[in-house]
Structure formats: structure tokens, C-alpha cells
Amino acid sequence: MPRISADQSTRRAFARRAVLALAVLAVAGVGLRLTLDGGAESAWATLAGPALRAPAAATALDADLERRFEAAQLDAAAGGVELRITSGWRSAREQQRLVDEAMTRYGSAEAAHRWVLPPERSAHVAGLAIDVGPAAGAQWLEQHGSAYGLCRVYVNEPWHFEPLVAPGTPCPELQPDAGAALG
Ligand SMILES: [Zn+2]
Structure with missing residues (x-):
């Protein structure tokens, strides 16, 4: 046949x-x-195999933010206060991992996003946020940060700072938590 x-x-x-x-x-x-869609990094993280790389985006802490922090760190040290970055720039993958962990811990996206924003909304992924420590250092930065243009942003995160204003300008009022910004 x-x-x-x-x-x-x-x-x-x-x-x-x-x-x-x-x-x-x-x-x-x-x-x-x-x-x-450079913002679709959370979806991307689940789609992409290991051979693909994240879309071009921030790959480090913003240079100006770094300079501001270093100036604050020097002045804090001069006053005997230790101030260091505990978390700065994060990759979208790392951020998504944190979101997944928070989802497990808090049980819903809404609750998780009060603490960890999705990659496309995270200032850490954009290189524009730092978490600082120890607690006394964070307290020092909250008191003196506006001189360096570094502002605490959320009521529930005393360690999280962003370069929201020009140095020497008052910081805006605190938002309740990161989830509030999602609307
Ligand atoms: Zn943070």
C-alpha cells in the first residue's frame, strides 16, 4: 500500500x-x-524559561538615590548612628518571589500587597527604594531624611524610604501601606 x-x-x-x-x-x-510591555514582569516570570532574560529595566539602585543615602549614612555615623541598606534594587523575579511568599503568609493578594507590591509597581524593582536598618538607623533617617530628599512612605513600613522630594524639601504625608497606592 x-x-x-x-x-x-x-x-x-x-x-x-x-x-x-x-x-x-x-x-x-x-x-x-x-x-x-516592560511592566508585565510578573506574568513574564512564569512564562519565561531560564534562557530568557528580563526586559531592559533598572538593574541597580538609582545613582542619585545611592548618593543621597551615602550622604545621610555619613552624617548618621558622625552622630554615632549606624545606618545601612538592608534591601535596595530587586529584580522582577526576586520581587515576584517575595509577593508569592507574602501570598502564602497572608492568604490573599490584597493582604500581601499591603507589604509587597507586584514587580511592575515596586519602587525597589525600579531602583528607587531602599529598606534600611537597624531600627535606630531607620528612626534617624525618618527624622533627618528630608534634608537628603529621602522619605519614609508607609505607616506599616518604618524601614522603607524613597527619594520622593528634592533634598531640603518636606516629605509628603505617610500612606497607610503599599496596597493603598494600588487603589
Ligand atoms: Zn521597601
Whole structure:
């Protein structure tokens, strides 16, 4: 039955080509998503294999924020107060891991986001936030931070600071928590 087997082989070849085409489309789709939507990093983190890299974004703490912090750190030290960064820039992957942990701990996205924002909304991922310690250092920075343009942001996070204002300008009022900013 040469005709049937030729037919089968044609069908098989077609199926192989279809699978290949779908794979190419899937990869292209992920690539397009990466290019067009730099914010979709949480979705990206679950889609991408280890060979892909995160879309171009912040890869370090903002240089100006770093300078502001170093100036504050020097002045704190001059006053005998230790001040250090406990968490600065985070990759989207790292941030998503923290969100997942918080989801497990707090049981819902809403509760988790009071503490950890999704990657596309996190100032840490943008390189524009620092968590500082120890507690006395954070307290010092809350009192003196506006001189350096460093502001505590949330009532529930005394350790979290962002460069929200120009140095020497008063900081805005505290927000209750990070989730409040999500609206
Ligand atoms: Zn923080």
C-alpha cells in the first residue's frame, strides 16, 4: 500500500511542521510581550524559561538615590548612628518571589500587597527604594531624611524610604501601606 504510507508520511511531516510553527509563534509571542510591555514582569516570570532574560529595566539602585543615602549614612555615623541598606534594587523575579511568599503568609493578594507590591509597581524593582536598618538607623533617617530628599512612605513600613522630594524639601504625608497606592 505505497499510496497510504506516502499519505501518512505527508501527514506526519505536516504535523511536525505545524508543531514547529506553533513553537515559533509561542516564542515570538513571548518576545513581543517582552518588547512591548516592560511592566508585565510578573506574568513574564512564569512564562519565561531560564534562557530568557528580563526586559531592559533598572538593574541597580538609582545613582542619585545611592548618593543621597551615602550622604545621610555619613552624617548618621558622625552622630554615632549606624545606618545601612538592608534591601535596595530587586529584580522582577526576586520581587515576584517575595509577593508569592507574602501570598502564602497572608492568604490573599490584597493582604500581601499591603507589604509587597507586584514587580511592575515596586519602587525597589525600579531602583528607587531602599529598606534600611537597624531600627535606630531607620528612626534617624525618618527624622533627618528630608534634608537628603529621602522619605519614609508607609505607616506599616518604618524601614522603607524613597527619594520622593528634592533634598531640603518636606516629605509628603505617610500612606497607610503599599496596597493603598494600588487603589
Ligand atoms: Zn521597601
